[in-house]
Amino acid sequence: xxxxxxxxxxxxxxxxxxxxxxxxxxxxxxxxxxxxxxxxxxxxxxxxxxxxxxxxxxxxxxxxxxxxxxxxxxxxxxxxxxxxxxxxxxxxxxxxxxxxxxxxxxxxxxxxxxxxxxxxxxxxxxxxxxxxxxxxxxxxxxxxxxxxxxxxxxxxxxxxxxxxxxxxxxxxxxxxxxxxxxxxxxxxxxxxxxxxxxxxxxxxxxxxxxxxxxxxxxxxxxxxxxxxxxxxxxxxxxxxxxxxxxxxxxxxxxxxxxxxxxxxxxxxxxxxxxxxxxxxxxxxxxxxxxxxxxxxxxxxxxxxxxxxxxxxxxxxxxxxxxxxxxxxxxxxxxxxxxxxxxxxxxxxxxxxxxxxxxxxxxxxxxxxxxxxxxxxxxxxxxxxxxxxxxxxxxxxxxxxxxxxxxxxxxxxxxxxxxxxxxxxxxxxxxxxxxxxxxxxxxxxxxxxxxxxxxxxxxxxxxxxxxxxxxxxxxxxxxxxxxxxxxxxxxxxxxxxxxxxxxxxxxxxxxxxxxxxxxxxxxxxxxxxxxxxxxxxxxxxxxxxxxxxxxxxxxxx
Numbered sequence: 001x002x003x004x005x006x007x008x009x010x011x012x013x014x015x016x017x018x019x020x021x022x023x024x025x026x027x028x029x030x031x032x033x034x035x036x037x038x039x040x041x042x043x044x045x046x047x048x049x050x051x052x053x054x055x056x057x058x059x060x061x062x063x064x065x066x067x068x069x070x071x072x073x074x075x076x077x078x079x080x081x082x083x084x085x086x087x088x089x090x091x092x093x094x095x096x097x098x099x100x101x102x103x104x105x106x107x108x109x110x111x112x113x114x115x116x117x118x119x120x121x122x123x124x125x126x127x128x129x130x131x132x133x134x135x136x137x138x139x140x141x142x143x144x145x146x147x148x149x150x151x152x153x154x155x156x157x158x159x160x161x162x163x164x165x166x167x168x169x170x171x172x173x174x175x176x177x178x179x180x181x182x183x184x185x186x187x188x189x190x191x192x193x194x195x196x197x198x199x200x201x202x203x204x205x206x207x208x209x210x211x212x213x214x215x216x217x218x219x220x221x222x223x224x225x226x227x228x229x230x231x232x233x234x235x236x237x238x239x240x241x242x243x244x245x246x247x248x249x250x251x252x253x254x255x256x257x258x259x260x261x262x263x264x265x266x267x268x269x270x271x272x273x274x275x276x277x278x279x280x281x282x283x284x285x286x287x288x289x290x291x292x293x294x295x296x297x298x299x300x301x302x303x304x305x306x307x308x309x310x311x312x313x314x315x316x317x318x319x320x321x322x323x324x325x326x327x328x329x330x331x332x333x334x335x336x337x338x339x340x341x342x343x344x345x346x347x348x349x350x351x352x353x354x355x356x357x358x359x360x361x362x363x364x365x366x367x368x369x370x371x372x373x374x375x376x377x378x379x380x381x382x383x384x385x386x387x388x389x390x391x392x393x394x395x396x397x398x399x400x401x402x403x404x405x406x407x408x409x410x411x412x413x414x415x416x417x418x419x420x421x422x423x424x425x426x427x428x429x430x431x432x433x434x435x436x437x438x439x440x441x442x443x444x445x446x447x448x449x450x451x452x453x454x455x456x457x458x459x460x461x462x463x464x465x466x467x468x469x470x471x472x473x474x475x476x477x478x479x480x481x482x483x484x485x486x487x488x489x490x491x492x493x494x495x496x497x498x499x500x501x502x503x504x505x506x507x508x509x510x511x512x513x514x515x516x517x518x519x520x521x522x523x524x525x526x527x528x529x530x531x532x533x534x535x536x537x538x539x540x541x542x543x544x545x546x547x548x549x550x551x552x553x554x555x556x
Contacts, residue, residue: 030075030076031075031078031108031110031112031114032073032074032075032076032077032108032114032115033053033077033082033084033106033114033115033117034071034073034074034075034114034115034116035072035117035118035119036066036069036070036071036072036117036119037049037051037072037086037088037119037121038070038118038119038120038121039121040122040123040255041123041255041256043120045068045069045070046066046070046088046091046121047067047068047069048066049065049066049070049072049086049087049088049091049121050063050064050065050086051064051065051066051072051084051085051086051119052086053074053077053082053083053084053106054082054083054085055078055080055081055083056080056081056082057080057081062074077108079109079110080107080108081105081106081107081108081493082105082106082108083095083103083105083106084096084105084106084117084119086119086121087121090123091121091124092124092176094121094122094176096117096119097120097470099491099517100150102489102490102517103491104469104470104491104493104494105494107493107494107497112494112495113494114494122255122256124174124175125175125176125253125254125255125256125259126171126172126174126175126259127146127171127172127175127180127182127253127259127260127261128169128170128172128173128258128259128261129169129170129261130164130168130262131144131164131169131184131186131262131263131264131265132168132262132264132265133188133264133266133267134264134266134267136264138164138167139164139168139184139186139188139234140165140168140189141163141164142163142164142168142170142185142234143162143163143185143186144161144162144170144182145159145160145161145184145185145292145293145297146159146160146161146172146181146182147159147160147180147182147183147292147295148160148175148176148178148180149178149179149180149181149250150178157293157294157295159292159293159297160172164186177253177254177255177257178253179250179251179252180250180251180253181248181250181251181293182239182251182261182263183236183238183239183245183248183292183293184234184236184237184263184265185233185234185235185236185237185290185318186233186265187232187233187234187270188232188233188267190232191230191231191232191270192231193231193270193272193316231270232267232268232269232270233267233268233270233316233318234265234266234267234268234318235265235268235319236290236292236318236320237263237265239261240261240263241263241264241265245292245293268318268319269319270316270317270318270319271316271319271343271344271346272313272314272315272317273288273313273317273341273343273346273348273349274311274312274314274347274348275304275311275312275313275324275349276310276311276348276350276351277309277310277311277328277351278310278352283309283310283327283328283329284309284312284326284327284329284351285326285327285329286304286314286326286327287325288317288322288323288324288325288341289322289323289324289325290320290321299314299317299322317343318343319343319344320343321340321341321342321343322340322341322342322343323340323341324338324339324340324341324349325338326338326349328351337351337406338407338408338438338439339439340439340440357404357406358404358406358440358441358442359401359404359405359443359444360380360389360400360404360405360443360444360446361399361444361445361446362378362398362399362445362446362447362448363397363446364378364397364398364399364448364450365397365448365449365450366449366450366451367423367450367504367505371395372393372397375392376392376414377391377393377414378390378393378413378414378448379391379412379414380401380410380411380412380436381410381411381413382406382408382409382410389401405438406438407438407439408437408438409435409436409437409438410435410436410437410438411435411436412424412436419450419451420450420451420454420504421448423447423449424447424448424449425446425447425448426445426446426447427444427445427446428440428442428443429444429446451504451505454501454504455503455504455505455539455541455542455543456501456503456542456543457475457488457500457503457542457543457546458497458498458499458542458543458545458546459473459497459510459543459544459545459546459547459548460492460498460546460547460548461492461496461498461512461548461549462496462547462548462549463549463550466496467492467495467496467497468496468514468550469492469493469494469495469496470492471492471513471516471550472491472511472512472513472515472516472517472521473489473492473498473500473510473511473512473548474487474488474489474511474513474521474527475487475488475503475508475509475510475511476508476509476510476511476527476534477507477508478507478509478536479506479507487521488500488501488503489521491517504539505539505540505541506538507536507537507538507539508536508537508538508539509531509534509535509536510534510535510537510546510548511530511531511534511548512548512550512551513530513550513552513553514552516553518553529554530551530554533549533551534551535548535549
């Protein structure tokens with residue numbers, strides 16, 4: 001079952017987590033959920049662990065504390081399915097046999113076995129270390145970034161941040177097992193950034209003029225480098241010591257592992273970036289981010305220095321690629337601009353030179369195919385400042401936002417029909433989870449496929465005539481198995497059942513794979529060996545009686 005909560009759930013019964021057919025006990029009129037919490041590494045029972053259950057469809061949570069033998073028991077339950085969660089000191093909260101947002105719920109009721117569960121609780125892990133410079137001195141106040149790869153579809157990497165202490169140490173505690181990447185950036189203790197004070201000047205063509213330059217000096221001038229060397233920064237450096245994110249060494253963190261990742265960084269000349277507005281513009285605001293492991297991270301956590309309402313400055317930026325987000329207020333209206341900036345020298349960004357709008361056009365079709373109603377429109381809706389833009393779609397499926405669209409983030413809408421856009425292709429823009437991000441200055445092309453409604457698929461995983469718990473259930477588009485964005489996944493519950501939600505009409509191959517969560521299914525090549533023995537289905541609406549045969553995991 002797909003979790004609707006952050007914590008995960010799973011079922012584990014009988015030796016070493018092996019998936020086995022669900023054994024049916026004698027009928028019971030008083031459903032119970034019972035089992036034992038053990039250490040996932042050594043199998044020893046865990047006393048004083050807190051175990052909680054919550055009905056899948058919502059309701060009151062009940063908790064219990066395990067005894068000296070690790071045993072827990074919930075009785076007097078209503079028939080239904082439950083989420084099972086456990087935690088203990090040294091063991092972060094986790095759900096039973098969870099895999100990110102997927103889990104196996106526990107079905108309790110007459111004829112269902114829910115009293116012999118073994119909850120293997122994984123001990124917490126950590127990554128810590130010390131950041132030093134080329135002189136082997138501790139780097140104080142460095143930003144350390146940790147990215148965890150999430151191997152399942154439609155999941156953006158998590159990005160955690162810590163700051164080094166006075167001795168250069170950092171620590172990420174309470175981490176789940178997984179594959180991590182590490183990066184660090186910062187400034188030397190002596191770094192001083194020129195602060196250019198800018199004042200409005202209604203007379204100048206630029207609308208701005210330089211007034212003064214202020215330079216602060218380090219507290220201890222005898223130890224500090226010469227003034228010309230004060231503008232320095234530690235550029236983004238990836239573990240163990242590389243400027244190339246692709247060359248970073250992944251850290252594979254198993255349950256209970258305490259990994260030490262020391263790093264050494266070298267300072268380089270740094271630069272200032274100014275954002276310049278014009279006289280008469282009430283306010284100019286900006287944020288600057290640096291992409292790290294495919295996630296944007298604030299490059300200056302404290303924000304820019306403001307020199308006037310119309311101008312501000314980001315100081316001591318290390319060379320690199322940045323995303324700049326600008327907001328300009330004028331006459332009660334606010335417009336937003338997004339710019340990609342390569343910083344390799346002191347740089348000025350004049351908001352008047354940023355493109356006001358970007359040409360956006362594209363194509364649209366229905367799935368299953370059919371005629372579009374007269375006057376059918378595609379709209380994109382941004383924030384209050386970005387507004388809403390619409391275009392009529394021709395009978396051939398073409399549309400064009402003739403006046404252009406400002407840079408920003410937009411939600412795609414269809415009028416007058418409410419359709420589900422389940423395929424969105426873009427050129428010179430970004431799209432994620434149905435949201436369109438326009439951040440460049442070149443024409444954007446869209447390709448949309450939509451369906452009038454989505455379907456719900458219910459079924460059961462079978463092996464040798466018995467339902468199977470804990471299997472990966474995967475729905476793959478038959479016409480293009482490489483389109484991983486349109487896969488649907490679930491994990492079979494303790495009674496072998498599964499539910500696939502928001503499935504769009506079309507032809508698919510349905511798979512159920514033993515221990516399938518051990519494989520990175522974001523790689524389409526991993527799916528190919530299973531397609532031949534999958535079950536072909538055509539989805540036109542909700543299906544409630546699917547049965548799919550379990551496949552063993554292929555050797556890797």
